Amino acid sequence: GAGVSQSPSNKVTEKGKDVELRCDPISGHTALYWYRQSLGQGLEFLIYFQGNSAPDKSGLPSDRFSAERTGGSVSTLTIQRTQQEDSAVYLCASSPGTDYGYTFGSGTRLTVV
Amino acid sequence: AQTVTQSQPEMSVQEAETVTLSCTYDTSESDYYLFWYKQPPSRQMILVIRQEAYKQQNATENRFSVNFQKAAKSFSLKISDSQLGDAAMYFCAYRSLFTGGGNKLTFGTGTQLKVEL
Numbered sequence: 001g002a003g004v005s006q007s008p009s010n011k012v013t014e015k016g017k018d019v020e021l022r023c024d025p026i027s028g029h030t031a032l033y034w035y036r037q038s039l040g041q042g043l044e045f046l047i048y049f050q051g052n053s054a055p056d057k058s059g060l061p062s063d064r065f066s067a068e069r070t071g072g073s074v075s076t077l078t079i080q081r082t083q084q085e086d087s088a089v090y091l092c093a094s095s096p097g098t099d100y101g102y103t104f105g106s107g108t109r110l111t112v113v
Numbered sequence: 114a115q116t117v118t119q120s121q122p123e124m125s126v127q128e129a130e131t132v133t134l135s136c137t138y139d140t141s142e143s144d145y146y147l148f149w150y151k152q153p154p155s156r157q158m159i160l161v162i163r164q165e166a167y168k169q170q171n172a173t174e175n176r177f178s179v180n181f182q183k184a185a186k187s188f189s190l191k192i193s194d195s196q197l198g199d200a201a202m203y204f205c206a207y208r209s210l211f212t213g214g215g216n217k218l219t220f221g222t223g224t225q226l227k228v229e230l
Contacts, residue, residue, distance in 0.1 A: 031216060042204060042220035056217065089156060095216065104158035
């Protein structure tokens, strides 16, 4: 597509439920990134994909967080047993390679109640 | 690990005036990239300007320019002739050039810019 697409745009979930957040990168972009933006905070790196592999997942905050990427394209970030502190905007970005700038999506606002 | 500090949570500027947003960073690396991103209410991060640390010349993009002081580890953004559409959250970001860095960005906490008539 023309840009990075994220769905859903907004998600409200009950504490303890699992959620899946989806990112459709720009076609042909091999690198894909997930960031989390909590209220009043900057963006916090979560995980980086090159193709389908994740060379750097150092930012995932706990084992409740996981992500995968299939076909070198769509990525899904899964949060299990959501907690209130997981409430944030989750932003995805893609780039043609690691030497290029990013294009960001508009994010998913996750609210855990 | 690198850190990025934006000490101004909020700034205001009159339309058509000039405003400067501050950013400092800490790194032991000699080569890296610095960025300013704009985040309007739509939430999408938009690249404003980029600076390569090995370049002494300050980057400019139309009304946007930077003052890059490598020794002082300072990277401020100047917006000239401010427009209502410039109102947004502005983030400063650092990117390591080491292969292990994976192109991930380290962000500051942002400066909310308000543009007044």
